[in-house]
Amino acid sequence: MTNRLLLGYAAITVLVLVILEIPLGITYARNERQDLTTKVERDAVAMASLAQDALEGTSPAPVRPVRRLAEDYAAESDGRVVVVRLDGRAVIDTSPEFPEGRNFSTRPEVAEALGGQVATGVRSSETLGASLLYVAVPVASQGQILGAVRITYPTSALDSRIRRYWLVLAAIAGVVLAAAAVSGLAIARSVTRPLQDVERAAEALGRGDLAARAPASGPEEVRDLARVVNETAARLEALLHSQEAFVADASHQLRTPLTALRLRLENLEADVPPSGRPSLEGAVAEVERLSRLVEGLLALARSDASEETGERLDLGTLVEGRAEAWSALAEERGVRLETSRDGSVIVRAAPARVEQVLDNLLANALEVSPEGGTIRIGTSRGREWVELHVVDEGPGLTAEERERAFDRFWRGRGSAEGSGLGLAIVKRLVAADDGRVELRAADRQGIDAVVQLHPS
Numbered sequence: 380m381t382n383r384l385l386l387g388y389a390a391i392t393v394l395v396l397v398i399l400e401i402p403l404g405i406t407y408a409r410n411e412r413q414d415l416t417t418k419v420e421r422d423a424v425a426m427a428s429l430a431q432d433a434l435e436g437t438s439p440a441p442v443r444p445v446r447r448l449a450e451d452y453a454a455e456s457d458g459r460v461v462v463v464r465l466d467g468r469a470v471i472d473t474s475p476e477f478p479e480g481r482n483f484s485t486r487p488e489v490a491e492a493l494g495g496q497v498a499t500g501v502r503s504s505e506t507l508g509a510s511l512l513y514v515a516v517p518v519a520s521q522g523q524i525l526g527a528v529r530i531t532y533p534t535s536a537l538d539s540r541i542r543r544y545w546l547v548l549a550a551i552a553g554v555v556l557a558a559a560a561v562s563g564l565a566i567a568r569s570v571t572r573p574l575q576d577v578e579r580a581a582e583a584l585g586r587g588d589l590a591a592r593a594p595a596s597g598p599e600e601v602r603d604l605a606r607v608v609n610e611t612a613a614r615l616e617a618l619l620h621s622q623e624a625f626v627a628d629a630s631h632q633l634r635t636p637l638t639a640l641r642l643r644l645e646n647l648e649a650d651v652p653p654s655g656r657p658s659l660e661g662a663v664a665e666v667e668r669l670s671r672l673v674e675g676l677l678a679l680a681r682s683d684a685s686e687e688t689g690e691r692l693d694l695g696t697l698v699e700g701r702a703e704a705w706s707a708l709a710e711e712r713g714v715r716l717e718t719s720r721d722g723s724v725i726v727r728a729a730p731a732r733v734e735q736v737l738d739n740l741l742a743n744a745l746e747v748s749p750e751g752g753t754i755r756i757g758t759s760r761g762r763e764w765v766e767l768h769v770v771d772e773g774p775g776l777t778a779e780e781r782e783r784a785f786d787r788f789w790r791g792r793g794s795a796e797g798s799g800l801g802l803a804i805v806k807r808l809v810a811a812d813d814g815r816v817e818l819r820a821a822d823r824q825g826i827d828a829v830v831q832l833h834p835s
Contacts, residue, residue: 459530514530573597577601694726
């Protein structure tokens with residue numbers, strides 16, 4: 380947005396400069412040429428009045444003072460003075476390259492002046508290889524044309540002045556454009572910087588940082604936008620916190636009565652006749668399932684509220700420690716745990732979260748692993764991620780089931796135990812460390828649960 384605003388300011392500045400400077404430069408060039416033409420024409424008329432005596436007589440005496448004046452003029456002005464008689468032959472020519480007596484009657488401007496008209500204009504001289512401004516005026520006495528005076532003036536000096544003027548205009552345009560760019564950049568940043576702050580706050584909210592707020596700065600419209608974003612974030616934060624608090628409080632408050640209810644049902648076992656035993660066992664099973672659901676909700680609420688920061692963590696060492704902790708339960712169920720590591724795997728994550736993730740994955744793997752099966756826990760380091768694999772030999776899941784497995788309260792085919800919150804908790808915990816988790820089909824049979832974390 381800054382670049383677009385700056386481009387807009389620059390385009391407006393260029394347009395204004397073009398509208399102002401191009402007509403100014405054209406007007407200056409036209410005025411300079413007109414001034415030069417007027418000056419040369421005035422000099423030619425003065426020279427023609429002085430040349431009357433030289434052209435009326437046949438003696439060379441009157442010609443000498445006129446020639447000296449013409450030569451002085453030519454030396455001072457870089458112009459060329461030619462005085463011709465009525466037949467077009469030159470009696471004075473200040474150019475030493477051409478002898479006097481040369482016939483100029485074929486020159487259009489000289490012919491026009493000999494006809495009694497003043498001729499002015501600019502033409503290109505093939506002899507000199509330059510453009511010349513010419514003025515030719517008739518020399519007359521008592522209404523009789525005696526000859527003509529032509530002054531030619533090279534336009535190189537005029538062109539040089541005009542060129543310098545255009546360069547000055549270009550320099551002014553450059554300075555103005557640079558000043559406009561600097562001021563435009565400052566104005567654009569004063570608008571876009573607050574917008575970028577609002578954008579960063581919105582991105583932080585999208586990542587789950589409900590404490591992010593946009594500073595109220597910049598133009599009034601941006602301040603209004605920041606205020607709306609902050610109010611929305613505050614309401615969203617209050618709503619989510621109230622929901623998390625409700626789930627945590629409800630789960631915590633339900634634990635005690637559920638435990639008491641289970642004990643009362645178990646105490647009734649001796650008083651229930653054999654015909655009522657199935658109903659009692661079903662009731663106890665439902666209470667146990669409800670207790671696991673409450674525990675899962677409480678764990679999920681705690682994972683949402685977790686503010687533990689990531690740190691350097693040796694994932695291989697943590698895996699070996701958790702495998703040793705779960706080995707007794709695995710042996711009891713007739714399942715073997717195998718660990719492997721691909722060198723040193725250091726990640727950036729919270730140890731408590733990774734432990735809970737691994738515990739949930741191992742609990743799921745033990746639930747589906749057949750007796751005599753093996754659960755393989757391995758770590759490997761890739762180019763972008765460090766991966767943690769928990770591979771079981773259970774019945775596995777279809778591709779659709781693997782996609783839905785992370786939904787809350789979803790349970791797989793034939794799963795009688797569990798609350799359906801374990802993988803939802805895993806996904807939430809892994810996301811807190813800016814990682815990813817997915818379920819893949821194992822090479823032979825079962826599920827390969829893959830957790831990807833950033834290397835440190």
